[in-house]
Amino acid sequence: MIRIVPREEYCIGCRLCEIHCIVQHSRSKNIIKAFKSERRPVKRVEVEEEGHVSFALQCRHCDEAPCVTACLSGAMQKDPRTGAVVNDPERCVGCWTCILVCPFGAVRRDEAEHKAVGKCDLCPDLEVPACVANCPNEALLMVEE
């Protein structure tokens, strides 16, 4: 499976990862439409920043994922094939238990849909996740395990 590893010594805090994440998860995958005319998707990566230090953080796709065990509806599952922890929006009821137990704060609410969709899905349609591919300073690395 692949994991995304942040490198804080290379992160410049530009937040392009957040923007490309939003675009990639938009309907049109077009930056202008995604930000101006469509409903803007929830970002699935978050840049933490304090002083000179910053890094981007998204779902770690834990082997023993607390969100999968805790999920009330069974929507949050670990894909045995890819190793990705994925939330099925059809089954998610928005109880927020995943947000309660995620040690990384890596799940966000989609308040409009009332579902916990704001989590990294490793961009299944792309060879390299959008945040990694568009990081200008290689502060996000994709590691194959």
Next chain:
Amino acid sequence: MAATYDYAIVGNSAAAINACEAIRGVDREGSIILFGEEKYRCYSRPLISYLVAGQIESRGMYYRPSGFYRSMGVEFRKGTRVEEVHAARKTLTTDGKEKVKWRRLLLATGFKPFIPPVPGLEEIDYLTFVSWDDARRMLARTARPARVLIVGAGLIGMKAAEAARARGAAVTVVEKMERVLPQALDAEASRMVWERCREAGIDIVTGQGVAELESRGNGKGRAVLEDGGEMDFDLLVMAVGVRPRVELAEGAGLDCSRGIEVDGHQRTSLEGVYAAGDAVNAMDVVLGRPSINALWPVAALQGKYAGLNMAGKEVPYPGCNSMNAVEFFGLPVLSAGIVNPPDDGYEVISRRSDAGDYRKVVLRGEVLVGMLVAGRIERAGILTSLIQERANVRRVKNFLLEEAFGHIHLPRSVRQERITETAAGIMKAEAARDKGV
């Protein structure tokens, strides 16, 4: 001749299903039989309020896909109650008088509603609100405008109230304590929820018990409160509390005065018999002693560790804490650990933002032991994990109430370990440390 199974599981909810999956992760071959008392395949009990409120459909109730038992290689006995367990002979008997031999047994018998002895109650066709059948009954009985009286403002009572209100019913909640959700929430969050419920048209009466009930047939009746006030209802919901279901464990010879007792591997004192879920008195890492946390995520975690240990993988249950994720009328509230400190040996820091969001942390010495966030709840799981890890938060104390509190505030070494290691690594490290203690 009774058939012999490598694993027998009594129960069909969070603990049981997670145990099945954990067993199969270790043992692909062993035979598993699972007994579910209700006429449903495994569904998510906490979702009944979503079903009644019309937020999900029936098919959204199921916890696992329809082919689950087959794909797991589990023989599923639906609608079958286990009546007796004989631990020495390693057998069990069902209500259909089927006798089964087992090598390892899991008791995941869950909870039952506690019904207080109110005069007149036995004459009334009242509801509890803990099962799919309860949800169906509430749907049927709120099909027309109804006055619903709910006794108890705990999680079950308040969710029943919200669901009934969504059905258009006139809802009144009566609670003995002075506030709603007295256990799950602190006074401030409780007030916020009350406010939302009031705005939504739910009537809440606190500091009051029901002294007497009078039936008028068809489930309707009149309640007399302790202060003499009277209230007519078309539907009565009893939601005073729950108790562990321990009859089977007791019958097998276990002492269950505080729930089913287990060791650090979910083993009971009977050879080959394990227990997990809402009936079990298991380690609460915040309290530092066993406690019953009858909560879905806790049951699921216990089931998982019971399953691993039953299948021969010796891994200690990491322990859990009292944690809740709730939402009432669009106000989400998350809490973990101790939110109502029992004495003044705790430090409480809280903040209410201008936007109305609320955030509070509870410390014992320099250790984070509790948190509660209402409104903007994103990233609160970081606090939960620090509570679960019994982390010393001296150096980050000033940041805990910040909405942006995150790994950036943790020491670099801690941060890097947390981020590059997976949560499995964290749990492994913790398990190892617990073993050393």
